[in-house]
Amino acid sequence: MLKQPHLKYRAFAPISLPDRRWPGVQITQAPLWLSTDLRDGNQALIEPMDPERKLRMFQMLVKIGFKEIEVGFPSASQTDFDFVRMLIEDGQIPDDVTIQVLTQARQPLIERTFESLVGAKRAVVHLYNAVAPVMRRVVLGMTEDQIVDLAVTHTAMIREMAARQPETDFRFEYSPEMFSGTELAFSKRVVDAVTEAWGPTPERKIIINLPTTVEHSTPNVFADMVEWMHRHIERRESVILSVHPHNDRGTGTAAAELALMAGADRIEGCLFGNGERTGNLDLVNIALNLYTQGVPPGLDFSDIDEVRRCVEHCNQLPVHPRHPYVGELVYTSFSGSHQDAIKKAFSARKEGDIWEIPYLPIDPKDLGRSYEAVIRVNSQSGKGGISYLLESEYGIEMPRRLQIEFSQIVQGVMDTHGKELGAADLWQIFDREYGVKQAPALQPQIGTAEDGQTTVQAQADLCVRMIKVDGQGRGPIDAFVEGLNKQLQTQVRVLDYHEHALGSGADAQAVAYLELRVGEATLFGVGMDSNIASASLKAIVSGLRRAAQRGVLKLVRLQTV
Numbered sequence: 001m002l003k004q005p006h007l008k009y010r011a012f013a014p015i016s017l018p019d020r021r022w023p024g025v026q027i028t029q030a031p032l033w034l035s036t037d038l039r040d041g042n043q044a045l046i047e048p049m050d051p052e053r054k055l056r057m058f059q060m061l062v063k064i065g066f067k068e069i070e071v072g073f074p075s076a077s078q079t080d081f082d083f084v085r086m087l088i089e090d091g092q093i094p095d096d097v098t099i100q101v102l103t104q105a106r107q108p109l110i111e112r113t114f115e116s117l118v119g120a121k122r123a124v125v126h127l128y129n130a131v132a133p134v135m136r137r138v139v140l141g142m143t144e145d146q147i148v149d150l151a152v153t154h155t156a157m158i159r160e161m162a163a164r165q166p167e168t169d170f171r172f173e174y175s176p177e178m179f180s181g182t183e184l185a186f187s188k189r190v191v192d193a194v195t196e197a198w199g200p201t202p203e204r205k206i207i208i209n210l211p212t213t214v215e216h217s218t219p220n221v222f223a224d225m226v227e228w229m230h231r232h233i234e235r236r237e238s239v240i241l242s243v244h245p246h247n248d249r250g251t252g253t254a255a256a257e258l259a260l261m262a263g264a265d266r267i268e269g270c271l272f273g274n275g276e277r278t279g280n281l282d283l284v285n286i287a288l289n290l291y292t293q294g295v296p297p298g299l300d301f302s303d304i305d306e307v308r309r310c311v312e313h314c315n316q317l318p319v320h321p322r323h324p325y326v327g328e329l330v331y332t333s334f335s336g337s338h339q340d341a342i343k344k345a346f347s348a349r350k351e352g353d354i355w356e357i358p359y360l361p362i363d364p365k366d367l368g369r370s371y372e373a374v375i376r377v378n379s380q381s382g383k384g385g386i387s388y389l390l391e392s393e394y395g396i397e398m399p400r401r402l403q404i405e406f407s408q409i410v411q412g413v414m415d416t417h418g419k420e421l422g423a424a425d426l427w428q429i430f431d432r433e434y435g436v437k438q439a440p441a442l443q444p445q446i447g448t449a450e451d452g453q454t455t456v457q458a459q460a461d462l463c464v465r466m467i468k469v470d471g472q473g474r475g476p477i478d479a480f481v482e483g484l485n486k487q488l489q490t491q492v493r494v495l496d497y498h499e500h501a502l503g504s505g506a507d508a509q510a511v512a513y514l515e516l517r518v519g520e521a522t523l524f525g526v527g528m529d530s531n532i533a534s535a536s537l538k539a540i541v542s543g544l545r546r547a548a549q550r551g552v553l554k555l556v557r558l559q560t561v
């Protein structure tokens with residue numbers, strides 16, 4: 001065994017392009033898109049799609065807005081051949097959509113390919129052959145000249161066959177397979193020869209597609225290679241320069257974006273990055289990256305979960321929960337500081353503002369997702385997340401110091417159970433702690449004394465005892481506290497007061513949050529009632545009951561009801 005096994009690998013070589021321009025380029029428009037889900041994606045599946053799945057995928061791609069769709073390798077299998085026939089014969093191809101099919105540079109395969117396309121209005125015939133040194137040497141056993149000849153001969157053959165089926169508007173794509181592992185000068189030689197053999201014009205361009213069949217360099221090297229081709233190939237004005245990245249190093253998206261900056265016009269890939277090995281380029285990722293820069297991608301992902309369901313059904317492969325833009329967890333923050341920032345940014349945001357929500361690069365609603373899962377609470381969460389959930393799901397707008405108090409209570413529960421808490425769990429904890437829903441009746445009678453002061457008579461169940469309250473003050477709260485203090489050894493003071501309405505119309509409720517000083521302790525009480533004064537009095541009782549449970553409340557007189 002080798003002592004240093006890494007020494008069997010060769011490092012990729014940088015490209016000499018000192019005046020490279022791509023690093024300063026900004027992408028300001030969407031590329032032409034080609035979905036190869038039904039070809040490169042399909043050929044990588046454990047079980048290739050059956051006709052039902054193929055059609056469902058095709059229809060989804062059309063619905064998303066793809067105008068060029070590679071639908072298969074019709075000479076490879078009867079299933080692929082029949083699918084192309086079905087699309088054509090059943091009129092499944094909309095007028096503004098062009099199908100594309102792949103073939104090797106072998107006459108019988110090309111003949112079969114043309115057979116599959118009889119009757120199509122438009123089609124792109126896509127020819128490939130490997131050009132990289134290892135493929136020339138090991139797989140094809142051909143010299144450079146023979147490779148050029150292979151490509152040119154079969155391009156000419158396709159041209160002739162296309163001329164024999166004039167009812168179809170044929171376009172042509174050529175891929176020097178393994179371009180990213182090939183000497184640039186040789187790629188240019190093959191591509192120029194093929195372009196000449198096809199004879200494109202600026203009005204009827206050839207598609208030259210540069211694949212990273214296997215990604216084996218950093219994306220800047222691929223960008224250099226694309227820019228070099230963009231600047232050196234002949235008849236550039238008659239060429240649509242396309243790229244076809246794979247994702248072996250996990251940088252397929254970066255490679256595609258840098259390639260666009262380097263001069264590529266068109267991108268091939270699959271939805272959510274299905275495809276050989278680590279997959280093809282993820283087209284959704286690129287499209288939505290553009291979207292978040294204010295560039296319309298021309299593809300519709302406004303119901304991204306529908307697309308995901310379709311892709312999972314057709315590919316019989318799951319999409320990872322952390323997959324960009326679509327994963328189940330990608331709009332969810334668990335950690336406290338993220339939740340805090342999101343909550344504050346949502347509160348500060350006004351209709352029509354630029355989207356600037358920290359930790360949320362895109363508005364989930366733009367993709368048909370809700371804000372429900374944006375914040376989830378576990379042991380990493382803080383007050384921001386907890387209060388966001390109670391506010392968004394139950395309309396509870398806790399004042400800041402109550403948020404701090406309540407988050408410590410939640411943390412205690414979390415430390416005991418260690419599980420995620422949903423909004424309903426938080427509401428249960430809140431209700432249990434502050435006794436909101438089952439608050440004891442107060443039966444308050446609020447009146448006005450001769451001197452204009454407010455009078456309150458009520459009964460208050462303080463856990464330890466039910467007491468009768470009879471007080472007078474500047475308002476109902478003041479009067480109630482005055483009445484309470486006459487009977488309490490531990491004196492009560494109201495430090496802060498917040499209230500808001502919950503719901504509207506006949507069912508509207510007021511929620512009051514009162515911060516109390518009870519002896520040496522400071523704590524909150526919460527009250528809910530259809531009457532705002534009663535909600536406040538209930539909040540005081542709620543706080544005192546909590547104080548009693550902690551043993552910090554002492555009565556002076558035992559004046560029971």
Ligand SMILES: CC(=O)SCCNC(=O)CCNC(=O)[C@H](O)C(C)(C)COP(=O)(O)OP(=O)(O)OC[C@H]1O[C@@H](n2cnc3c(N)ncnc32)[C@H](O)[C@@H]1OP(=O)(O)O
Nearest residue numbers: 040043073075076077104105106128129130139140177213
């Ligand atoms: C990077 C890519 O994704 S390219 C697309 C790859 N996709 C597929 O291969 C899926 C569909 N393919 C198939 O079903 C089959 O490979 C077929 C039907 C096309 C051909 O099958 P077979 O004739 O049995 O050949 P096989 O698959 O073993 O291919 C190898 C032969 O094709 C030759 N070959 C490979 N690529 C090409 C090409 N682009 N042009 C011409 N010949 C080629 C090889 O040199 C080899 O030739 P040899 O038999 O003389 O050694």
Ligand SMILES: CC(C)C(=O)C(=O)O
Nearest residue numbers: 128175177178211213
């Ligand atoms: C046929 C070509 C474009 C291909 O699929 C690849 O090189 O990955």
